[in-house]
Amino acid sequence: MTLTTEQAQAIAQTYVDAKSKTCALSTPPSGFDPESIEQGYFIQKQWFDIHAKAGKSLTGWKAAMSNQAAFDRFNLTEPLYGALFEDMLIAGDVLESSKVIAPKIEAEIVFILGEDITQNDVSDEDILSCVSHLCPAFEIADSRQEGWSFKRGSFLADNAVASYYKLGEKYDFKPEMMSTPFMCRLLCGETEIIGSSENVLNEPLGSFLSMVRQVISLYGTVKEGQHFLSGTLTRPIDMTVGETYKLNVLDMDVELLYK
Numbered sequence: 507m508t509l510t511t512e513q514a515q516a517i518a519q520t521y522v523d524a525k526s527k528t529c530a531l532s533t534p535p536s537g538f539d540p541e542s543i544e545q546g547y548f549i550q551k552q553w554f555d556i557h558a559k560a561g562k563s564l565t566g567w568k569a570a571m572s573n574q575a576a577f578d579r580f581n582l583t584e585p586l587y588g589a590l591f592e593d594m595l596i597a598g599d600v601l602e603s604s605k606v607i608a609p610k611i612e613a614e615i616v617f618i619l620g621e622d623i624t625q626n627d628v629s630d631e632d633i634l635s636c637v638s639h640l641c642p643a644f645e646i647a648d649s650r651q652e653g654w655s656f657k658r659g660s661f662l663a664d665n666a667v668a669s670y671y672k673l674g675e676k677y678d679f680k681p682e683m684m685s686t687p688f689m690c691r692l693l694c695g696e697t698e699i700i701g702s703s704e705n706v707l708n709e710p711l712g713s714f715l716s717m718v719r720q721v722i723s724l725y726g727t728v729k730e731g732q733h734f735l736s737g738t739l740t741r742p743i744d745m746t747v748g749e750t751y752k753l754n755v756l757d758m759d760v761e762l763l764y765k
Contacts (some may be wrong), residue, residue, distance in 0.1 A: 546662025
């Protein structure tokens with residue numbers, strides 16, 4: 507099926523409305539369940555217009571399905587990407603359960619740009635020279651499709667299930683911080699989960715570099731101040747109301763209460 511811009515806008519609006527109303531969709535929007543990556547990104551692009559009209563600015567990007575298990579399950583050759591908007595950034599240390607449907611929390615490393623990058627044919631060194639800060643983060647992924655049921659295309663149409671994210675303290679970026687594999691410690695209440703940079707294909711640094719190039723290819727310039735979530739260091743964890751989540755990675759910390 508060939509999608510018109512109007513059809514893609516209607517599908518994207520349905521997902522955006524489902525997010526704002528925290529109401530899962532029992533069937534695909536407009537009865538259309540895109541499987542192709544191209545159709546998924548075409549629908550995802552409509553999220554930009556919807557948020558721009560609502561006065562919500564773009565704050566960054568996320569890498570999703572960035573591990574081998576996801577590659578195998580969805581027959582991928584590269585991660586999939588989603589956009590982050592200002593209303594997704596958690597300002598405090600609390601996420602209200604009324605704002606999400608069936609959230610999963612992920613441990614992340616975030617790269618923050620200090621300069622715009624306009625071309626994707628630049629060297630790794632050129633990209634890294636544009637990074638100003640690094641910080642730990644939580645991503646809160648939340649599928650608008652009931653039961654987390656999606657194909658590759660519908661996953662992208664749902665903006666790669668981007669929902670909310672919480673940044674920890676920012677640290678000056680030095681490439682040598684990422685020179686060797688590293689572990690992370692995620693506390694989910696009383697349960698400890700150990701994650702690893704090796705859970706992300708090509709490690710977070712390689713994932714970030716690929717993400718910059720692919721986002722530029724898809725959407726154009728990436729800009730100063732934007733946040734790049736490079737892929738989860740742990741498996742996604744179903745969130746439990748009343749629990750506090752604490753992440754330590756590279757001697758950096760971030761904490762979030764879900765209530």
